[in-house]
Amino acid sequence: MAFKKVDHVAIAVNDLNQAIELYQSILGKEPEHIEEVQEQKVRAAFFGVGETNLELLFPTAKDSPISGFLNKNPRGGLHHICLEVSDIEAHLAELKEKGIELIDETPRIGAHNKRIAFVHPKSTGGVLIELSEPQDQ
Ligand code: CO
Numbered sequence: 001m002a003f004k005k006v007d008h009v010a011i012a013v014n015d016l017n018q019a020i021e022l023y024q025s026i027l028g029k030e031p032e033h034i035e036e037v038q039e040q041k042v043r044a045a046f047f048g049v050g051e052t053n054l055e056l057l058f059p060t061a062k063d064s065p066i067s068g069f070l071n072k073n074p075r076g077g078l079h080h081i082c083l084e085v086s087d088i089e090a091h092l093a094e095l096k097e098k099g100i101e102l103i104d105e106t107p108r109i110g111a112h113n114k115r116i117a118f119v120h121p122k123s124t125g126g127v128l129i130e131l132s133e134p135q136d137q
Contacts, residue, residue, distance in 0.1 A: 001085075001087070001090055001091055001094055002085075002086070003083045003084070003085055004083075004084040004085060004086060005051055005052065005083070005084050006051075006052045006081060006082070006083060006084075007052060007053065007082040007083065007084040007132050008046065008052060008053040008054065008055040008081075008082045009052065009053075009054055009055065009078070009080075009081050009082070010044075010054075010055040010056075010057050010078075010079045010080045010081070010082065010130075011054065011055070011056055011057065011076065011077065011078060011079060012057050012058075012066050012069045012070055012073070012076045012077060012078075012079040013056050013057065013058055013076045014058075014070050014074070014075070014076050015058075016043055016045065016056060016058035019045075019056045019058070019076075020034075020045050020056060023045075023047055023054060023056065024047075027047050027049065027054075029047065029048075031045040031046055031047050031056075032046055032047065032048050032053075033045070033046040033111075033112070034046070035111050035112070036060060037110060037111050038060075039108060039109065039110075040064070040065065040110065041059060041060050041061040041063065041064035041065070041066070041067075042057050042058060042059055042060060042064055042065075042066050043057075043058045043060055044056065044057050044058075044111050045058075046111075055082075055111075057079055066079070079128065080118070080127070080128035080129065080130050081127060081128075081129055081130070082116075082129075082130040082131070082132050083129060083130070083131055083132070084131075084132055084133070084134070085131050085132070085133055086133060087133070088107045088115050088116075088117060088131055088132070088133040089106075089107070091131055092104075092105065092106070092107070092117055092131070095119060099123075100119060100120075100123040100124070101119070101120035101122050101123040102117065102118070102119055102120060103117070103118035103119065103120050104116075104117035104118050105117075107133070110130075110132060112134070113135055114132045114133060114134050114135060115132065115133045115135060116130055116131065116132045116133075117130070117131050118130050118131075119131065
């Protein structure tokens, strides 16, 4: 079992267009990819930064997990870190065996059609961690 890289760092924002403009100005480039992920009730904008990405996350519904986060953190902020893995089921099984609490015991589909699962921040020192495994298109 090996983690491959930090796939993305996700930032919750309360105005997506404004945040895209801000990061466009900071990074000096446009986002490579903008996508609505219906299952997670978010719209996500991705900026490539070397091997990894910054993901700006904006809620598309009141019951989106990002809406809950923004209620507690009205200015937005760091939401989660995503680690790429090659066999997500094996990783989830091994973490569970170690007593790490999982939010998703089985993978679901996230942005870029990747298989993803979240690990509970209770078990990771307060950081929401997402695992993701790319699928061949
Ligand atoms: Co993510």
